[in-house]
Amino acid sequence: MSARVRVEREGEVAVLVIDNPPINAASAEVRRGLMEAIESVAGDPSVRAAVLVGEGTTFIAGSDLREFGQPLEAPQLPAVIQAIEACGKPVVAALHGAALGGGFELALGCDARVAAPGTVVGLPEVTLGIIPGAGGTQRLPRLAGVPAAISLICEGTRVKADGALALGLVDAVAEGDLRAAAVAHARNLAGAKALVRDRAVPGAEEAEIEAATRNALRKGKNRPAVRAAIDAVVASLHLPFDEALSRERTAFQELRVSREAFALRHQFFAERDAAKQPALAGTAPRTVRRIAVIGAGTMGSGIAIAVLDAGFDLLLLEQDEAALERGRARIEAHYAGRVHAGKLAPEVAEGCLGRLHTSLEWSRLGDADMVIEAVFEDLGVKREVFRRIDRVARQGAVLATNTSYLDLDAIAEATVRPQDVIGLHFFSPANVMRLLEVVRGAKTAPDALATGLEVAKRLRKLPVVTANAFGFIGNRIYAAYRRQCEFMLEEGAYPEEIDAALEAYGFAMGPFAVADMSGLDIAWRMRQSQAATRDPAARYVRIADRLCEAGRLGRKTGAGYYRYEGDGKTRTPEPAVRLIVDEERAAKGIAGRPLAAEEIQRRAVLAMVNEAALLLGEGVAQRASDVDVVLVNGYGFPCWEGGPVFWARERGLAALERDLDELAAWSGPGFVRGDVRHLLQE
Ligand code: NAI
Numbered sequence: 084m085s086a087r088v089r090v091e092r093e094g095e096v097a098v099l100v101i102d103n104p105p106i107n108a109a110s111a112e113v114r115r116g117l118m119e120a121i122e123s124v125a126g127d128p129s130v131r132a133a134v135l136v137g138e139g140t141t142f143i144a145g146s147d148l149r150e151f152g153q154p155l156e157a158p159q160l161p162a163v164i165q166a167i168e169a170c171g172k173p174v175v176a177a178l179h180g181a182a183l184g185g186g187f188e189l190a191l192g193c194d195a196r197v198a199a200p201g202t203v204v205g206l207p208e209v210t211l212g213i214i215p216g217a218g219g220t221q222r223l224p225r226l227a228g229v230p231a232a233i234s235l236i237c238e239g240t241r242v243k244a245d246g247a248l249a250l251g252l253v254d255a256v257a258e259g260d261l262r263a264a265a266v267a268h269a270r271n272l273a274g275a276k277a278l279v280r281d282r283a284v285p286g287a288e289e290a291e292i293e294a295a296t297r298n299a300l301r302k303g304k305n306r307p308a309v310r311a312a313i314d315a316v317v318a319s320l321h322l323p324f325d326e327a328l329s330r331e332r333t334a335f336q337e338l339r340v341s342r343e344a345f346a347l348r349h350q351f352f353a354e355r356d357a358a359k360q361p362a363l364a365g366t367a368p369r370t371v372r373r374i375a376v377i378g379a380g381t382m383g384s385g386i387a388i389a390v391l392d393a394g395f396d397l398l399l400l401e402q403d404e405a406a407l408e409r410g411r412a413r414i415e416a417h418y419a420g421r422v423h424a425g426k427l428a429p430e431v432a433e434g435c436l437g438r439l440h441t442s443l444e445w446s447r448l449g450d451a452d453m454v455i456e457a458v459f460e461d462l463g464v465k466r467e468v469f470r471r472i473d474r475v476a477r478q479g480a481v482l483a484t485n486t487s488y489l490d491l492d493a494i495a496e497a498t499v500r501p502q503d504v505i506g507l508h509f510f511s512p513a514n515v516m517r518l519l520e521v522v523r524g525a526k527t528a529p530d531a532l533a534t535g536l537e538v539a540k541r542l543r544k545l546p547v548v549t550a551n552a553f554g555f556i557g558n559r560i561y562a563a564y565r566r567q568c569e570f571m572l573e574e575g576a577y578p579e580e581i582d583a584a585l586e587a588y589g590f591a592m593g594p595f596a597v598a599d600m601s602g603l604d605i606a607w608r609m610r611q612s613q614a615a616t617r618d619p620a621a622r623y624v625r626i627a628d629r630l631c632e633a634g635r636l637g638r639k640t641g642a643g644y645y646r647y648e649g650d651g652k653t654r655t656p657e658p659a660v661r662l663i664v665d666e667e668r669a670a671k672g673i674a675g676r677p678l679a680a681e682e683i684q685r686r687a688v689l690a691m692v693n694e695a696a697l698l699l700g701e702g703v704a705q706r707a708s709d710v711d712v713v714l715v716n717g718y719g720f721p722c723w724e725g726g727p728v729f730w731a732r733e734r735g736l737a738a739l740e741r742d743l744d745e746l747a748a749w750s751g752p753g754f755v756r757g758d759v760r761h762l763l764q765e
Pocket residue numbers: 377378379380381382383400401402403406457458459460461464468485486487488508509510511
């Protein structure tokens with residue numbers, strides 16, 4: 084018997100137990116074990132039916148992703164499923180925990196599926212740049228219909244047991260003992276096969292299929308895996324089952340070794356690794372039940388919603404009644420909107436709002452286990468706020484700041500307990516964006532940092548640890564990227580050309596459109612405050628200053644790098660901007676030249692690569708792959724490109740060194756070169 088699959092007996096029913104901790108991944112060893120077990124079921128006349136069940140907390144939660152980049156070992160999953168179909172006896176899948184990807188495909192190859200309440204099922208392959216390759220695109224439409232299968236597969240939807248029952252993806256939800264329920268279900272099949280492959284695909288209106296297709300292509304950004312998944316699902320309507328199955332497999336095999344699939348797997352592992360902190364092993368986080376948020380502005384209210392959603396008690400504190408009321412109104416409107424849209428049960432929303440307390444009384448902070456400050460981005464203001472927190476917060480409370488750029492240590496020094504101070508840099512909207520930079524100050528205690536990470540996890544965020552440095556990881560890399568784009572502006576490309584090139588690369592919005600959306604005045608003020616300390620020899624692009632001086636502060640003034648009319652979002656390039664660009668170019672004696680989209684894209688990514696190398700050299704980022712997690716999840720870097728570090732690793736050392744010679748020449752005086760070897764180490 085295999086070490087990963089054992090066969091037990093419940094009378095005439097064989098129970099095949101998959102035991103491959105922690106997630107029962109469908110590794111080669113598991114597949115071999117299943118194959119042997121199924122052969123024993125087929126060959127044993129005393130067995131009438133079989134049940135497949137996962138040991139521990141889950142059924143097969145997915146395939147072994149590392150295998151997908153290499154030649155696949157036999158037996159492959161389709162062969163295992165074929166053996167189940169051919170074994171002559173009914174096989175019931177007993178699902179609990181997660182049955183995803185190959186795990187769910189295996190279940191679809193069985194004669195019935197019984198799920199424990201709370202189980203999630205789904206085929207998330209497309210989110211990894213591939214398609215289901217073991218019949219998922221053929222069996223799912225036979226159960227749920229083609230339109231639903233298109234959206235489930237293309238969006239990689241995880242469906243909970245009740246929803247799965249409603250869609251026909253599982254046959255029963257077992258309230259009591261899952262294994263007993265599955266064994267009873269297997270007995271009830273009375274020795275007869277009831278395979279999904281033998282069912283007809285339910286008919287669907289052409290218009291419904293077209294609508295599902297359009298929707299999937301739009302949401303999936305028209306990526307190759309989405310297109311391949313749609314083709315495969317639609318083929319279930321007109322191709323014989325086996326032919327469609329072999330076409331699906333061919334598409335899967337091609338996609339799994341595509342660059343995009345490698346990039347998405349890299350991002351998957353980078354996200355998984357980001358939360359790992361070997362240095363904190365054995366450090367217990369402090370207990371956090373009550374959280375206080377100071378400042379009920381854009382960020383404060385978003386953070387408040389994330390905190391309430393996670394089940395914490397929340398105190399929201401402001402400096403004046405009006406701001407507090409605005410914050411409360413924003414939070415209430417958010418929950419009302421979710422309920423109205425049918426996304427949240429009214430009682431859940433009520434529960435969240437029931438845990439929201441608002442106040443102007445600083446003494447109330449004494450109850451909080453964690454305080455998160457989100458007031459104006461001004462060091463003086465933040466230091467004063469931390470002085471006040473210090474006076475009233477209980478001993479051992481973790482004090483966090485949401486600052487975007489300011490010096491965490493300077494903030495911590497305003498208190499007598501810098502060991503309790505961390506940064507929690509949320510992204511806007513804070514209740515939606517998963518990324519969270521967790522900042523370690525010079526004096527931060529390990530258990531304060533561990534508490535930050537633990538709270539991040541409970542808020543369902545994706546934490547990345549960074550040391551204290553101007554702009555931390557994300558804003559610092561973004562600044563280098565934007566600076567390079569400004570250089571290109573000076574050299575001959577107009578804002579709309581640079582934005583178009585980077586949007587074609589995959590950014591949702593180019594850097595100048597983003598600047599207009601955020602407002603040009605914040606960066607303007609920052610440049611003014613840094614003017615005295617700036618290296619006078621370094622290259623400095625004055626175009627943004629000129630726009631601000633002309634009152635063009637971005638969307639909010641109807642004009643910035645573009646003009647905005649009507650809905651205030653539609654951007655139109657303007658001659659006045661070109662004039663400023665041309666004048667600044669002429670003032671520096673630069674003869675403008677056209678820049679091709681490829682050059683714009685390459686220079687923009689290279690600028691990020693160089694800054695990432697600097698950050699790793701300085702120890703601000705601790706893992707190269709963390710950079711990709713930050714850029715993809717916080718700054719709209721296209722996930723299918725993997726991130727700047729993925730890009731750099733693909734180039735390799737020699738090519739990168741040449742790239743940086745070029746970048747140095749393009750950038751001119753003030754350019755600081757990073758050591759790219761930091762990026763190449765896994
Ligand atoms: P905001 O201006 O919308 O809100 C700030 C709030 O703090 C206001 O409601 C104000 O009344 C309150 N406040 C100011 N001084 C206070 C005091 N002494 N005591 C109590 N409350 C006080 O600003 P926003 O955008 O929410 O930013 C807050 C912080 O979050 C800043 O440090 C900012 O850099 C950071 N941040 C902002 C992001 C964004 O996209 N807006 C993203 C990530 C971080």
